[in-house]
Amino acid sequence: MGEKKKTIGILTSGGDCPGLNAAIRGVAKPALEVFGMKVYGFSNGYRGLMEGDAKELFQSDMSGILTIGGTILGTSRESFKKLRKSPELIQKMIDNYKKYELDCLVVLGGNGTHKTANLLSKKGLNVIGLPKTIDNDLYGTDFTFGFHSAVDIATGVIDRIHSTAQSHGRVMIIELMGHDAGWLTLYAGIAGGADVILIPELPYSIDRVIEKLHERETEGKKFSIVAVAEGAMTIDEAKMSRKDYKEYMTNLPYPSMGYKVAAEIAAKSSFEIRVTVPGYQQRGGQPSPYDRVLATKFGTYGAEMIANNDYGKMVSISGNKLTAIPLSEVAGKVKLVPRNHSLINSGRLLNTSFGQPR
Ligand code: F6P
Numbered sequence: 001m002g003e004k005k006k007t008i009g010i011l012t013s014g015g016d017c018p019g020l021n022a023a024i025r026g027v028a029k030p031a032l033e034v035f036g037m038k039v040y041g042f043s044n045g046y047r048g049l050m051e052g053d054a055k056e057l058f059q060s061d062m063s064g065i066l067t068i069g070g071t072i073l074g075t076s077r078e079s080f081k082k083l084r085k086s087p088e089l090i091q092k093m094i095d096n097y098k099k100y101e102l103d104c105l106v107v108l109g110g111n112g113t114h115k116t117a118n119l120l121s122k123k124g125l126n127v128i129g130l131p132k133t134i135d136n137d138l139y140g141t142d143f144t145f146g147f148h149s150a151v152d153i154a155t156g157v158i159d160r161i162h163s164t165a166q167s168h169g170r171v172m173i174i175e176l177m178g179h180d181a182g183w184l185t186l187y188a189g190i191a192g193g194a195d196v197i198l199i200p201e202l203p204y205s206i207d208r209v210i211e212k213l214h215e216r217e218t219e220g221k222k223f224s225i226v227a228v229a230e231g232a233m234t235i236d237e238a239k240m241s242r243k244d245y246k247e248y249m250t251n252l253p254y255p256s257m258g259y260k261v262a263a264e265i266a267a268k269s270s271f272e273i274r275v276t277v278p279g280y281q282q283r284g285g286q287p288s289p290y291d292r293v294l295a296t297k298f299g300t301y302g303a304e305m306i307a308n309n310d311y312g313k314m315v316s317i318s319g320n321k322l323t324a325i326p327l328s329e330v331a332g333k334v335k336l337v338p339r340n341h342s343l344i345n346s347g348r349l350l351n352t353s354f355g356q357p358r
Pocket of ligand 1: 015077110133134135177178179230283
């Protein structure tokens, strides 16, 4: 008698990003066509697993999705804090895992997603994670899929702002996503030739930022590009406790970080300033070829892991080599930009300001 064919469930959780469909296809196509597995897609992340909302996926569902942004499964953000304290919700997920007779659950997501993945793994479910997020802040992998697509979009914004900045001689602030990490702003800032890059990992002095803008003016450069991470903070703000900082930020009158930095510059100079916030565009549209390849590599590697009964891990890339890291090592950690990152050094050598005190 042959071995029972495996059944797997796939879900996409947390903020969406380009490359999710490529990753779904990367897992499901080999699962269906090479390993003869049965595949279910759960709707809207862990919510679908809680509600038992799944549909079987077939080869035809994988056609034409490689190049499409978003996720064919839908996604949701489920608070891990809330989930951790809700045994009934955890039990619902376990019950539905059993109801669909899953041999493995494949979760595509970022930090929160992998915390829940680890929790379910500890409860005895077979789980595999694939690292996705435009923030690139997931511990245990050099890169997440979605990141490079977002860098492309953000760089495109900076490129387009450059010409209008030059025409009007303005200081242009471009606020980029990334949550508490500066990866996206650092990469897009360097790729777009920003004059000032402000990231959370390097708290800034506004005086140093203004000094840089004046320095450019003195050199005859009438415009400047300032790339600001949504999580950027001043040196004084960085000294606050997380709770105090949160409260302080909610009481500020600015819609978002770019406007705050603009106000700080305006308070101490006479530059003409404009702010651009590309926002969710950074998560939208087609995945870049790089991300299609990365998501496909992660997905197919994951499919092979399932075939080999290798569970409880997140697929990752380390120095261009695919590998897998235990979920328990990933969960609860964040990968921030190290202060000695080579791109920061490159920026400094290019005379890019990070708003750092001397
Ligand atoms: O994690 C991706 C991300 O786009 C962050 O860069 C941003 O801070 C956050 O999600 C926005 O979250 P939401 O989609 O819940 O508005």
